[in-house]
Amino acid sequence: MQFGGRKKKISINPQSELYGQQLQxxxxxxxxxxxxxxxxxxxxERLKLLKTVENLGVSHVKLTDSYRxxxxxxxxxxxxxxxxDADDKxxxxxxTEYEKRRKDHISHFILRLAYCxxxxxxxxxxxxxxxxxxxxxxDLFPKQQLAxxxxxxxxxxxxSSEEKTELKDQLINSSFGISGIKVMEHEFYKVPFQxxxxxVRLRKVYLKQGYAYIPHQDIVxxxxxxxxxxxxxxxxxxxxxxxxxxxxxxxxxxxxHLSHAYVGQDYSIQKNVGKISLDQIDSLSGKSFPLCxxxxxxSLRENHHLRHGGRMxxxxxxxxxxxxxxxxxxxxxxxxxxxxxxADKFDKAYAYSIRHMFGKEGKRTDYTPYxxxxxxxxxxxxxxxxxxxxxxHSDPELLKQKLQVYKVSxxxxxxxxxxxxxMHYQLACQKYFELTHNIEDSSFSLNHxxxxxxxxxxxxxxxxxxxxxxxxxxxxxENSASKGSTGTQEVAANTSQHLxxxxxxxxxxxxxx
Amino acid sequence: MCDxxxxxxLLPNDYMSHEPLFIGVTSAFYYDPASLPDLLxxxxxxxxxFSQYYRWLSYGGVQKNYFQNREFSFTLKDDIYVRYQSxxxxxxxxxxxxxxxxxxIDVGAVYSHRPSQHNTVKSGTFQAxxxxxxxxxxxxxxxxxxxxxxxxDICSKCWTLMTIAIRILDRALQDDFGFQHRLWVYSGRRxxxxxxxxxxxRKLSVAARSAVTEYLSLVKGGxxxxxxxxxxxxxxxFISKSLEVVKEYFxxxxxxxxxxxxxxxxxxxxxxxxxxxxxxxxxxxxxxEKKPEKRWKLIKEEALRKQSTAKxxxxxxxxxxxxxxxxxxxxxVSKGVNHLLKSPFSVHPKTGRISVPIxxxxxDKFDPFSVPTISLICxxxxxxxxxxxxxxxxxAKEKADEKDAIEKRKSRDYKRTSLAKYIKYFDxxxxxxxxxxxxxxxxNSDLQKEF
Numbered sequence: 001m002q003f004g005g006r007k008k009k010i011s012i013n014p015q016s017e018l019y020g021q022q023l024q025x026x027x028x029x030x031x032x033x034x035x036x037x038x039x040x041x042x043x044x045e046r047l048k049l050l051k052t053v054e055n056l057g058v059s060h061v062k063l064t065d066s067y068r069x070x071x072x073x074x075x076x077x078x079x080x081x082x083x084x085d086a087d088d089k090x091x092x093x094x095x096t097e098y099e100k101r102r103k104d105h106i107s108h109f110i111l112r113l114a115y116c117x118x119x120x121x122x123x124x125x126x127x128x129x130x131x132x133x134x135x136x137x138x139d140l141f142p143k144q145q146l147a148x149x150x151x152x153x154x155x156x157x158x159x160s161s162e163e164k165t166e167l168k169d170q171l172i173n174s175s176f177g178i179s180g181i182k183v184m185e186h187e188f189y190k191v192p193f194q195x196x197x198x199x200v201r202l203r204k205v206y207l208k209q210g211y212a213y214i215p216h217q218d219i220v221x222x223x224x225x226x227x228x229x230x231x232x233x234x235x236x237x238x239x240x241x242x243x244x245x246x247x248x249x250x251x252x253x254x255x256x257h258l259s260h261a262y263v264g265q266d267y268s269i270q271k272n273v274g275k276i277s278l279d280q281i282d283s284l285s286g287k288s289f290p291l292c293x294x295x296x297x298x299s300l301r302e303n304h305h306l307r308h309g310g311r312m313x314x315x316x317x318x319x320x321x322x323x324x325x326x327x328x329x330x331x332x333x334x335x336x337x338x339x340x341x342x343a344d345k346f347d348k349a350y351a352y353s354i355r356h357m358f359g360k361e362g363k364r365t366d367y368t369p370y371x372x373x374x375x376x377x378x379x380x381x382x383x384x385x386x387x388x389x390x391x392x393h394s395d396p397e398l399l400k401q402k403l404q405v406y407k408v409s410x411x412x413x414x415x416x417x418x419x420x421x422x423m424h425y426q427l428a429c430q431k432y433f434e435l436t437h438n439i440e441d442s443s444f445s446l447n448h449x450x451x452x453x454x455x456x457x458x459x460x461x462x463x464x465x466x467x468x469x470x471x472x473x474x475x476x477x478e479n480s481a482s483k484g485s486t487g488t489q490e491v492a493a494n495t496s497q498h499l500x501x502x503x504x505x506x507x508x509x510x511x512x513x
Numbered sequence: 514m515c516d517x518x519x520x521x522x523l524l525p526n527d528y529m530s531h532e533p534l535f536i537g538v539t540s541a542f543y544y545d546p547a548s549l550p551d552l553l554x555x556x557x558x559x560x561x562x563f564s565q566y567y568r569w570l571s572y573g574g575v576q577k578n579y580f581q582n583r584e585f586s587f588t589l590k591d592d593i594y595v596r597y598q599s600x601x602x603x604x605x606x607x608x609x610x611x612x613x614x615x616x617x618i619d620v621g622a623v624y625s626h627r628p629s630q631h632n633t634v635k636s637g638t639f640q641a642x643x644x645x646x647x648x649x650x651x652x653x654x655x656x657x658x659x660x661x662x663x664x665x666d667i668c669s670k671c672w673t674l675m676t677i678a679i680r681i682l683d684r685a686l687q688d689d690f691g692f693q694h695r696l697w698v699y700s701g702r703r704x705x706x707x708x709x710x711x712x713x714x715r716k717l718s719v720a721a722r723s724a725v726t727e728y729l730s731l732v733k734g735g736x737x738x739x740x741x742x743x744x745x746x747x748x749x750x751f752i753s754k755s756l757e758v759v760k761e762y763f764x765x766x767x768x769x770x771x772x773x774x775x776x777x778x779x780x781x782x783x784x785x786x787x788x789x790x791x792x793x794x795x796x797x798x799x800x801x802e803k804k805p806e807k808r809w810k811l812i813k814e815e816a817l818r819k820q821s822t823a824k825x826x827x828x829x830x831x832x833x834x835x836x837x838x839x840x841x842x843x844x845x846v847s848k849g850v851n852h853l854l855k856s857p858f859s860v861h862p863k864t865g866r867i868s869v870p871i872x873x874x875x876x877d878k879f880d881p882f883s884v885p886t887i888s889l890i891c892x893x894x895x896x897x898x899x900x901x902x903x904x905x906x907x908x909a910k911e912k913a914d915e916k917d918a919i920e921k922r923k924s925r926d927y928k929r930t931s932l933a934k935y936i937k938y939f940d941x942x943x944x945x946x947x948x949x950x951x952x953x954x955x956x957n958s959d960l961q962k963e964f
Contacts, residue, residue, distance in 0.1 A: 173747040193690060194713075194721050201724040203749050210691025210713070 019101040021144075022081045023136050025152050025227060026234075030106045036250060039110060043258055045078045046107035050128040055445055057131055063138065071135055080104050083139045113245055114258035116238040120371075126235070130228050137220060142187065145219075154226065156189040159213065164188060167206065167213065174206035175215050187216045196222055276322045278331050284321075288456035290449045291390045291432055292375060293317050295402070299386040304339025309379055309387040311350075313370055315357050320369035320450035325358045371448045372426050391416070391425040408435050544865030544886040550590065552887045553614040553860070559926045560890060561610070561858060562936045567603035568943055569710075570620075573950025575957065582642075584621035584628040586853050587613055596621075596853075597628040616862045619853040623715075641851035643716055646692070646709035646725065649846040649854065650678050653703065657736075658837045660771050660779060665863075667703050667881065670770040675705050676876055677762055678840035681755045682707065683873055685729060689751060694946050696939075697871040699884055701861025705871065706854060710946060712953075719850055726847040731755070731839050740786050742835040744828040756831055759838045764806070767837055774805035783812075786836060787829050791815045857939070860887050869935040870942065885931035893930040 052074045056067050075082035081100040095103070108129070115125035140148065149156050164171070164183055171183050178186075196212040198221065199205040206213040214222065246252050276284070285297040296314040300306050306314065311332075318328060332354055333346050341350070352361060359366030372389065381388040390399055396417055403413045412435040419428040430446045437459055444455055571580045585598040587610075600606040610618075622641035624631070631639045652671060656663050661670045679697055686692045686709060694710040717725070731752065734741045744752065767773045774780055780799060784792050798811050816830035846852055859868045865886035871879050927936055 170750045173753070174749050176747070194717070197720055197724040201727045203728050203751060206750060207689040207728075208691075209688070 019098055019105070021148060021151060022083070022097075022101065023133070023140060023148055024101075024105065025230060026105065026108050027152070027230070029109050030102075034106065038106075039251075040254060042103055042107040043110040043114070043254065045103075046080075046111055047258060049074060049078050049080060050111070050125075050132065051445075053128045053131050053135075054124075057128075062131065063135070068135065068139075082136075111258070112235060112238050113242070113251075114255045116235040116242065122232070122235050126228060126231050129231060130224055133227050134220065134224055137223060142216070146187070149219075149223070154223070156191050156214075156219065156222070158187045159190050167208075170206050170208075171213060171215075174213070175204060175218070177217075178215055182215075189214045189216070189219050191219075191222060195226070198225070276327075278327055278334075281318075281331070284453075287436075287460065288453050290429055290452040291402075292388065292429075293449055293453075294406075295390055296386055300335055304335055304337075305341070307385055307387075308353075309381060309385050311353065312357070312367075313375060313387040315354060316367055316369040317449050317453075319357060321453050325355065325360065328354055328358070369448070369450050372429070372446065375449070376425055389425055389429075391420050391428040396420060403432075406436070408432070544888045546862060546865070548888060549616060549860070549862060549865075550614070552891050553616070554611070555891050555894065556860065556887055557607075557611045557614060559894060560930065560932060562927065562932075562939065563603055563607050565936060565939055565943060566858065567606065569939075572710075572712075573947060573954060575950055575953040578627075579623055582624045582627055584624060584641075584851075584853070585856075586619040586621060587615035588617035588619075589613060589615055597631050599628040599630075616860070618856040618859040620856045621853040622851045644850050644852075646714040646717055646722060647847060647852070647854050648682065648707040648709075648726075649700075649704065649843045650675065650682075650706075650840055651700075651704040651843060654841040654843070660776075665703050669880070669882070670766075672881060673762055673766040673770065674838065674840075675881075676879070677758060677766075677838050679705060679707075679871070679873065679876055680758045681840055682729060684754065684758070685751060688754075689728075690725065693949075694942070695873075696857065696942055697873055698857045698868050699866070699871055699879075699881060700855060701859070701866040701868045701884075702864050706868075708854075708857070712949070717850075719848060722850070723844075723848045726842060726844050729840075730842055730844070731835055732841050740832070740836070742832045742839065744832055744835075748828075752835075755839060756834065759834050763834055763838065764809075767834075768805045768809055771837075772805065773837065774808040780808075783833055786833050787812070787815075788819070791819060791829070867932065867935075869932070870939050872938050885935075890927075890930040890932050894926060896929075 052071065056062075056070055061067065072082050079095050079100055081097065081104055111125065115121040137145065137148070146158070159167075161184070168180060168183050171188065172178055172180060190211045191214055193200050193207055193210055193212045196205060196214060199212060199214065199218060200207065205218070245255070281297070282301075285294050289297065293314060296306065296310050299310065300314070315328065315332070318331070323331065329351060332350060333343070336346050336350060337343055355361045357367050375387075376389045376392045379387070381393050390402065394402070399420070400413055400417065403416065408416070412431070416428045416431050416435075419425075419431060426446045429452070430442050430444075433446070433452060433456065434440065434442050437456065439459070442455070444451070446452060567580065570583055581599060581601050583599060584596070585600075586594065586596045587598060588594050598609070600609060621628075622644035625638065625640045625642055626634045652659075652662075652667050652674065653664055655671070655674055659671045659674070662668050683695060683697070686695055686707070692709045692711045692714055696708040696710060698706045698708065700706055728751070732741045772779065773783060784795060787795060795811060795815060799808055802808055802811060812833070813830050816827065819829075820827040846854060855868060857868050857870060860866070861868065865888055866881075866884045867887060867890070869884055927933055
C-alpha cells in the first residue's frame with residue numbers, strides 16, 4: 001500500500017472498473033492523487049458513518065426496518081453509496097454514483113491507517129465495517145449478490161436444478177427451515193467446507209465430497225466471515241507499513257486524532273493530573289462516578305479495604321480522572337490504615353502494587369483504566385469482591401435496592417432493570433447517568449467509566465477545565481499564526497489549523513443526539 | 514496353526530499328526546514386558562518397515578523438508594520421554610531408533626524448522642504448520658455402556674464398538690468430507706486411530722479440525738449426564754446414515770452380546786433414557802415380556818406411537834442406539850495441529866502388540882487378539898523357512914549392491930513373519946497416495962520449468 005506522500009501517479013482507467021459495483025471487499029488500495037482536504041473530509045465523514053453504525057447497533061436490533069431506515073438516511077446524508085428507493089427519482093444534483101463509490105473506497109483505506117495500530121482500535125473498526133458491510137450486502141438484489149461473489153473470486157457456485165432435485169431430501173434435512181418448495185425456489189451454493197466452518201461445526205448444512213451446500217439465507221454469514229478475515233489480515237499488514245506513513249507530517253496529526261477522537265480514547269493520558277483533590281472524591285463519587293466506581297468507593301470507605309480486583313479497577317479509574325501517584329498512595333494508605341493494616345504493612349504490601357499501576361515498577365507498563373467491555377467481560381467478582389459491573393454482576397434484587405438507596409425513581413429503576421434483562425449493561429449505565437443527572441438523552445455512547453466521569457463533569461459545569469484543554473491548541477495556533485500574517489489562513493501550510501477545525505467539527509458532532 | 518482356546522500354536526513344518534505333540538510354552542505364545550529390552554533391538558534392526566515409513570512421511574517429496582521438519586517423540590526405557598526428535602534422512606532415522614530402542618514412538622506435526630533445532634530458532638517463529646487429521650477412539654470411553662469389560666480390557670464382544678466406529682467415521686470422512694487417504698491403525702491395546710493423510714487434511718487449521726470433530730460428535734456429556742444423545746428435527750443425513758450402520762449391528766451386539774435388555778440393571782439404565790410416561794408403560798410390559806428381542810420391539814413400537822402424537826422425545830429409540838453404539842472421539846487429539854499420536858508400527862509396551870494398519874475392506878474379520886506381538890514376530894524371524902538356503906546363496910552373489918541386498922534381506926525378514934500382510938496393506942495404501950503425489954510433482958516441475 002502506498003500512502004506516503006500520496007504522490008502516486010497512475011493512469012485513470014482501471015478505476016471505472018473498480019467501481020463497477022456498489023459494494024466491494026476493499027481488496028485493492030486506491031492509487032490516485034488526492035488533496036489533503038479531500039483526505040480529511042472523507043476520513044471524518046466515514047468516521048461519522050461508522051459511529052452511526054455503532055450507535056444503531058447498540059440501540060436497535062440489527063436489520064429491523066427502523067435500523068435500516070436510519071442507516072440509509074445517514075448514508076444518503078454523508079454521500080456514501082446506498083441503494084436508492086424505487087421512488088427516489090432525485091436527479092443527479094449531488095455527487096454521482098461513481099464519486100460516492102470512490103469516496104467509500106478511499107475513506108475506508110484512510111481509516112485503516114488510523115485504526116490498525118492497537119488491538120482495541122482494530123477490533124472496533126472491524127466490528128463496524130462488518131456491520132456496515134452486512135447491511136449493504138443484504139440490500140443488494142440476489143443477482144447483484146451473486147455477481148459480487150463471482151467478481152471477488154469466492155468459489156461459491158450455485159447448484160443446478162438437476163442437482164437440487166437429486167439432493168432434495170438431503171438438503172431439506174440438513175438446513176433448518178428449508179422445505180421442498182424452498183429448495184427448488186431458492187439458490188443453493190456449493191462451497192468448500194473449510195469456508196463454512198460455523199455451519200459444519202453445528203451440522204447445519206449438507207456435506208458431500210468436501211463441499212457444503214448452503215442455502216442462500218446462510219450465505220451471508222459465510223461472506224461476512226470472509227470479509228472479516230480479510231480485513232483482519234489487511235489491518236495487520238497495514239500496521240507494519242505504518243512508520244512510513246507516520247513520517248509524513250501532514251498525515252500524522254490527522255491520523256492520530258482520528259484514532260483518539262473516538263474509540264481509541266483509553267484515558268491513559270492523564271489530562272487533569274492533580275486537578276482533583278482527595279477531599280473531593282467523596283462528593284465526586286456520588287455525583288460523577290459510574291455505579292461500579294461508586295460502589296467500589298463505598299466498599300472501600302466501609303471496609304477500609306478492597307481486594308486485588310477492586311484495587312485494580314478502582315485504582316486505575318482514579319488514575320484516569322487525574323490522581324497523581326503521590327495522591328493515590330496517600331488516598332489508599334489513609335483508608336487502609338483505618339482498617340486492619342498498619343502503615344508499615346501498607347508500605348510493604350500495597351504501595352508496590354499502586355506504584356506498579358502507575359508504571360513505576362516491574363516492567364513499567366503504564367496500565368490503562370479498564371473500559372466497560374473489560375469490566376463486564378473479564379474477571380467476574382466472587383464472594384467478597386466488589387469489582388465488576390453492577391449491571392452485569394449484581395443480583396437484580398440487590399441492584400434494585402442499591403438504586404433505591406441512591407434515590408433513583410421507581411420508574412427509572414424499572415427501565416434500568418429492563419435493559420439489564422436484555423443484557424444491555426452499558427445502556428443501563430447510560431440510563432443511570434441520565435436519571436442521576438436529570439437529562440433526557442445522554443448524547444454519548446458509553447463504553448468507559450472514565451468517559452462517564454468526564455461527561456458528567458462536563459455536564460455539571462466542572463467541564464470548564466476540560467473545555468479549556470480543547471481550546472488550548474487553537475489558541476496556540478492563533479498565537480503562532482499572528483506572528484506571521486494576520487488572519488489569512490494558509491491552508492496547505494498549517495495542518496494544525498485544520499486539525500483544530502476538525503476537532504470542533506467532530507466534537508460538535510459527538511454532542512448531537 | 515491351530516487355535517486352542519485363543520492360544521495360537523505354531524506347529525513345526527514336519528509335524529506328523531500321529532505323533533504326540535509336546536507343547537512347549539515359549540515367549541512366542543505369551544508376551545512378557547520384561548523381554549522388551551531384548552526384543553526391541555531385533556525389531557528395529559530387522560523388522561520395522563523403515564522404507565515404507567519414510568515413503569509415507571515424505572509424501573512423495575512434493576514439499577521440501579517435509580520429512581526433515583517432522584517431529585517425533587520417543588519414550589525410552591524407564592519412562593524417559595524425549596520430544597522434538599527429527600531426522601534428515603531415512604538412514605538417520607534408522608540409526609537413531611536402533612541406537613535408542615524406543616519403547617514408544619509418537620508422530621507429531623511438520624514444523625517450520627527442524628524440531629531438533631527448535632531452541633535455536635527465534636522465539637515465536639517455530640511453529641507447527643501441518644499434520645494429518647487424526648482420530649483416537651478408546652474403549653474406556655464406552656465404559657458406561659458396555660457390560661462385558663471395563664477400563665483397559667477388551668473382548669470380542671465389545672470390539673464390535675470399534676467396528677461400528679470405523680464404519681461410521683470412515684464413510685463420513687470419505688463421503689461427507691471428500692478425504693481419500695484414510696489409514697486406520699490398531700492402537701495395540703484398547704482402541705483404534707485414524708490418520709487422514711490427504712493434502713487438504715494435513716493443511717487444515719485448528720478451527721477446521723475442531724469443526725470436523727464436532728460435526729462427527731453425537732455423544733455428549735460426562736459422568737453426570739444421563740442422556741448423552743438428543744436428536745431434534747430435522748435429522749441430518751449424517752445422523753441417518755450413521756444410524757443405518759448402527760442398526761446393522763445392534764441386534765447381535767447390544768441385544769445379544771451385551772444383553773442390553775436382559776439384566777435388571779441394564780434395563781433400568783436403558784429405560785432412564787426414555788421419556789417418563791413411556792418409561793412406566795415399558796416397565797410394566799417388561800414384567801411380562803422377558804425376551805430381549807421382544808422387549809426391544811416394544812421400545813420401538815412405543816417410540817413410533819410417540820412420533821405421531823407428541824413433539825418431544827420422539828426419537829428415543831434412535832437415541833438409545835446411538836448412546837450405546839455411536840463412536841466416541843477424544844476431541845483434544847483431533848483438534849491440535851501439534852498433537853502427538855502413537856505411530857503406526859510402534860509397539861505397545863503393555864501388550865506387546867504392534868500397532869498395525871487395519872484393512873477396512875475386511876473390517877468385520879479384524880481380530881485384535883490375532884494381531885502379532887513383538888515376541889511372536891521375533892520368534893518367527895529365527896525359525897528356518899523352506900527355500901531359505903537358496904536365498905542365502907543369492908544374497909552372497911549380490912554383495913555388490915549392498916544397500917539393495919540389505920533391503921531385500923529386510924523384506925524377506927518381515928515377510929516370514931505375521932507382520933507381512935500388514936506391511937503389504939500399508940504398501941497398497943501408499944501406492945494409492947503416490948498417484949496424487951506424482952501429479953503434484955509434475956505440476957510443480959512444470960511451474961519451475963524443469964524437464
